Every structure is written in C-alpha cells, then in structure tokens.
Amino acid sequence: MFEVTVAHEELEAEPAREPHAYQALVREIGEDGAGEVREVFWKETCARLQLFRTLALAQHHAKIAREAHSLKSAAGTFGYVRLAALALRLEKSAEKLGDGEFRDLLDLMDAAYAAARALEPQA
Secondary structure, three states, X not given: OHHHHHHHHHHHOOOOOXXXXXXXXXXXXXXXXXXXXXXXXXXXXXXXXXXXXXXXXXXXXXXXXXXXXXXXXHHHHOXXXXXXXXXXXXXXXXXXXXXXXXXHHHHHHHHHHHHHHHHOOOO
16 A cells, blocks of 8 residues: 555656647647547547456456556656556556555546546647
C-alpha cells in the first residue's frame, strides 16, 4: 500500500496535462489527424481502464503490464503526464502488487483520466 500512497502524493504535483503536447502533435500530423488520433486515444483508454477492472491480477499480470505500457505511451504522446506516470507504475509493478494496491492504483488512474478529459476543450 505504501507504494501506491507515495505515487498518489508524488503525482499530485504532476500536471494532469502538459499544455503544449497536443500542439506539437498537430504540427507533426495536422489538426485533422491529431483530432482523429485523440478520439481513438479516448476510446481505447476508456476501454483499457475498464479491462483492467475485469482482469484478475494474479492470472493476468503480464497482460496488465502490456496494456499499461501501451497506455503509458499513448498518454505520453498527448501530454497526459499524470496518467502516463500511473500507467508506468502499473507496468513496472504489476507482478508485485497486491489486489488492494492494484485497485487503489486503478482508482488513481481513473481519476487521472477524468482530470485529463476535463481539461480537453472538445472532450
């Protein structure tokens, strides 16, 4: 439980979103492409967060770590710093977490997702 508590305290200082990340993506692939990719990100992230809640940690820690890795990368692309950091923590600790710690981390990830969505003008 300590690891998740420390993560929560550390992540409170992290911004939910790095404000210039999306504009950098727009410069690379254009406004239409960035908007389309962002919509896919929201849908896939929502589905991924729901998937985590259906998986038994003891039986699926490798799948959870892979999904967390994908989420970390996608969240980082859009500058969702807090969500990416939590996904990294899940990726690195999936084999070591207890069920309670896992659920606590998922709660933090859900909150980070909600915070990121709230910052989106078109979300």
